[in-house]
Amino acid sequence: MIAVLKQKKIAALAILFALAFPLLIPNNYYLHMMTLSFIWMIAVYGLNLLAGYTGYLSLAHAGFFAIGAYTLAILTVKAGLNFWLAFFLSCVISSFIGFLVGLVALRTKEHFFAIYTLCVGYIIYLVIDKWDSLTGGVRGFIGIPSPANIGPISFQTPVSQYYLVLFFLLLVVFVMYRIVYSLTGRTYIAIRNSEELALTIGISTMKDKLVSFVLSIFFTSLAGALYASFIRFLGPDIGYISVMFDLLIFLLVGGIGTMSGPVVGTLLMTSISQQLQFLQDYRMLIFGPILTLLVIFYPRGVVGGVIHWKTKRTENNRDSRVGKISSHSSNEKQVKEG
């Protein structure tokens, strides 16, 4: 119980900080970086629902991020639709494409699923790159409008855009939280743990996987649509594999299958990346080994590492209270197995 209260306190503090950020640091550059990080976080949450909780590592999510972004661009600029209608439609259209892909992709598992979705992601990139008349091809897509006013609220200033993106981030986190800590979330975790076992306890795994896949893509394309309206220029590169691996690295560093992992990982990686800007591409020489070590020693990232350390500590406390000597050996066993 105490742990839950403590978690809520940390979450409340983080939200307060995020709300006060533009007042504390009135610097447009940092505000821009923060807004962009929030957009990546939304996409990483999408990936986390599927890869972290349902156990299907999709490498097509950058593609769906791009579909969300380009659909918004095309619907607003070429079709002249109302911004918010286009915004909603771009998530729906991307999710529908995701649904069709999922029907086939989810028949494969593990590495095969990863490779299959990697191909899907690359095909999406190629389509965007080559379909000149629709997407502007390599020249990119310019002139995307920033979010339209909602009543008296306008989103022309960096601060208002910051709060708009923060609103969507909090909404996504809230929905994720509700899903993960419900029977539906437990169902996804059961599928991740063992699909065979899930089948024998009566879970229709195909249906649940598909729902998780589509919802995950919905979140990611939401992030894409926000990106398009925030940056207001799109190039095919946003659907490229390097973006996919950025998302994946944010998730792995923060903690795959944890609630706060996407926030921690994205903030950590984007700020480190900023600090090491002067090293240019040689940054990767530092990132590579760190990432490898992290995956070996903390497979569930920074947040997973903290959780593991905490549960071990409470277990030790409980055992020492009861006075069991067995705790030592069982912990040793856990270390060996984990």
Added chain:
Amino acid sequence: MLLETKNLTKRFGGLIAVNNVNFSIERGKINAIIGPNGAGKSTFFNLISGFHKPTAGQIIFKGEDITHLPANKRAKLGIARTFQTTHLFEQSTVLDNVIIGHRLRTSSTLFDAIFRTKRLKREEAQCKEKAMEVLEFVGLTDAAHKIVANISQEEKKRAAFALALATDPEVILLDEPAAGVNPDETEGLEELIVKMAEYGITVCLIEHKMQMIMKIAHKIMVLNYGEKIAEGTPEEIKNNEIVIQAYLGGSAIA
């Protein structure tokens, strides 16, 4: 008769894993399947629980043909199973592992989850209650909040039973429930299996531990090279010449 197989056959390429097996699982009894390694016992289980599609033959459950039903639908009808390796989620608590077992009797959806509807709250409480009930049944109440990685092999087996029981099954298929468990603990599991049968749940198990089978089974089927070579009470099986030759290599029963 609760479940019946008629001429059940499974071929993997040129290999006939299960050949023309007629077998019935008697309601409320402990039914055992024995046979040397590679005799087709596990394949037979996979056919009944819906993991493999039979090449030929039929599976009848309570008078209904379930030959072509997928595994999750069979679970809903009341067929539960456990695996040789327990497949539990090691980093989670025993209770969290078992709660999901009752999911198939609930109907809340993603919508219920996002809006935390009354139905979801009610069904979550129901799943938790069921989990505590089955954990008490298998004698794991005290271990409910322990992390699975920290409990013994025997406790893991009990937790796997609990998960299967949480689905409210009519028949439970146990695949080598006592494998990797020491003799003292095996007795505890024996008692638990007998308790399940007394409680009205039909049991069907595969096991290599002869002493255990001979003690608790009401009915035994012996498979060898995918074929049924004998069927009967433990007494009959013990004295069956074909079984002794094929399975026990002519020596006395262990």
